[in-house]
Structure formats: C-alpha cells, structure tokens
Amino acid sequence: MRGLALGLLVAAGLAAVAVGFRWFFAVYDDLGAYRTAPVCGTAAPTPREDCVRGGTGRVEARRVRYSEDERHYELTVSREGAPTREHEVGEAFYKDAGVGSEVELRVWRGRVAEISYHGHRARTLSPPLLTALALSLLVGFGSALLVQRLIEQPLSVPTSIALNGGWVTFFVFMGACILLEQQWSFALTLGLTVPGWLAAAASTALIFPDWLERRSS
Template sequence: MRDPGASGGYRRASVAPGRLLARSLLVLAGLAVTAVGFRLFLDVHDEMGAHRTAPVCGTAAATPGTDCARHESGRVTARKDDDGYRLTVARETAPTGTYDVDQDFYDDVETGTNVEVTVWRGRVAEIAYHGHRAENPRSSRLPALEVAAVVAVGSALTARGLARSRDADWGAPALGAFVIGYFAFVGGEFLLPAPWPLAVTLGVPLLGWLVLTATAASLA
C-alpha cells in the first residue's frame, strides 16, 4: 500500500490495535457466556436424569443426608390410547397419576397390573414393568429457554468479534443468535430429559453451535 505522505515509500496495511483488541475481547466474552450456557445445559441434564444413578432408599448405598430413589408398587387403573399411549397408575402412598408409555409397554399390561414406580425427590420419575421402562421427566421448557437465551447472547458476541469486515454491524450476528437460540430451545426440550450418552447430548448441540456461529461470523 503506497503511503501518500512519503515519496515512493510503502507501508504495510494492518488492523488497528484498538480494533483488534475490541474484537478479541468480544470473542472471549462470547465464548465465556456460551460456556456458561453449555454448563447450565449439563447441570439441568444431570439433574433430570439423576434418578437413574441414585442409590435406592433403604440400601447401604443410601447414606444419611443423601438423596435416594424410592421404589413403590403401583397398580394400573386405566389405559388410554386415543392420543398416544397412557397408563393411569395408583400408588401406595399418593394419588393416581397418568404417564406416557410406548406401545410395547402399553400392550403388555392390563387394568389391574402391578407396576414398579420410582419416586425421586417427591415425584414419580419412572414406571417399569417386565423390562419396559417409561420415564416421566419434569417439563424441560423453562430450562431449555434459559439455556437458549444464554447461548444466543454468547453466540452474538462471538460472531461479532470474529467478523472480518471493518464495516460489520450487529445485524448478521443478531440474526444468527436468534437462529441459534431457536434451535437451542427446540433441541434443549428434546435433549435435556433424554437418557443418551454425553457424546450425543452435548456433542450434537456443540457441533451445531460451531457451524451456525461460524456462518453468522462469515456473513457479518
């Protein structure tokens, strides 16, 4: 690049140190916020599936002061298959409840069948019968919304910091963050209660985030 202030001289084009520092800080801040979102995702996922690995109440593994899963006997009092498959189960120590099951579970029981009920922190977490298991997770909508909001903010900051154009504004990063937040919410509702390996429940969202954030940065 020719320097108009010097006769016949040349100078090397460079990014202003202040702009480079600002972009770097945006990337670091975005990655930090996104990490908080993924950490929240993992915490909620672990909490929603804690009953699967919790010690059983009344056993030596259930030490005093620790949460434990209690197993009760329940009796099927009603069956319904007009919109999915549902069983109404009467418990030993609580009112009846209705739970979603798959078709195999549904077909293998009748009204009056005794099933095993797993109670975790005061609520039914699972019912089981002869190898069939049907989990009853708490609603994941609010936790998924919280995760999506945090990840969306982190994505916008990261994409804006990675943008190469000197005239880049917040338009593309904001749009990308909205798309990422939407998919994070939808995916979170599905993945948070899922009893799948960590490589799936975390790996799929992380890969999606990398692709979408890189796309938003390239369009900025």
C-alpha cells in the same frame, strides 16, 4: 482501545456460551442421576434426598393420543400420598398394562422417575422446558456476540443481533430438548452438542451478512 473492546466482546460471548453449556450438562446429569443413585434407607425420605425410593402404583386409565402421524401411549397412574399422574409409555407397555394393573415405581426427589411392568420400563421425568429455553437464550446471546465480531457487523445493528442470536437460540433449544429427553451417553451427547452449536453459529456468519447487505442496499 478498539482491540481491547473487541477482545472483551469475544470474551463475553465465550463466557456466555460456556455457562450455557455447563448449565445444560448440569440439567442433563440431574435428569439421569436417579439411575445410579442408591436406594433410600428410610421409607419416607425428604423430597430432595439424593436416593431412589421404590413403590407401587395402580393404572387408573389408559389413552392413545395422536400427534400428526405419531401415536402417544399414556397411562394414568395413582400412588399413595401423591397426585395421580399421566405417564407416556411404549406401545408394548401400554398393551400389557391394563386398568387396575399394579406397576413398579422408582421415585426420585419426590417425583416418579421410572415405571415398570412385566419387563417393560418407561422413564417418566420430562425435560424442564423453561430451563432449556433460558440456557438456549444464554448460548444464543453469547453466539451473537461472537458472530458480530466474526463478520464485523457493528453492535448498533439490532436486526443483526436478533437474527444471529435468534437462530442459534432456536437451534440450541430444539437440540437441548431432544438430548435431554433421549438421555444418550455423555460422550454421544457431547459429540452432538458442540458440533451442532458450531454449525448453527457458523451458518449465521455465512447467511446473515449477505441478507443484511441486501436489506441496506
């Protein structure tokens, strides 16, 4: 009976991790889908139509935002029939596109996915942070179940669950935000994701048992 319970624990942990990973790659594919989507056949497609619509926008304002030692270059762009938005661009893009400049837009499902100007391009879709947090919590929970089985700590120890799952959740969330933002190739993303998760999960199995033992002694 104990063996069956442990087996179910491992299966539940693996299932949660697998669902979290599948969810991540679905979001990853969705963020980059506009690059290979066909051009819309109508001037005004529905917001969820899977095609890219071209258009133009006008630079209304520019600003440089400072964050610690980094500079972030932002353009405020207006377009017909939609709210004015701020978009982060590269330094060269920012220097060339002055107020009043007309920029080219690629609109994906009602949102500006990319802006370009005189050879400069900037992807403007931002990673969904709440979704990234939700899938990270799922992976963290599944990992905590697996680690609990690996280090044979009883599930009645909430501190252990919180530490194991919390550390993996934090690590996965930070990694997911970076990978979703960068949109590297699928092979590279997969090559970073799986080893990264294994390293985070393994570190909890190596670090936290000793910490728990010292706390209880």
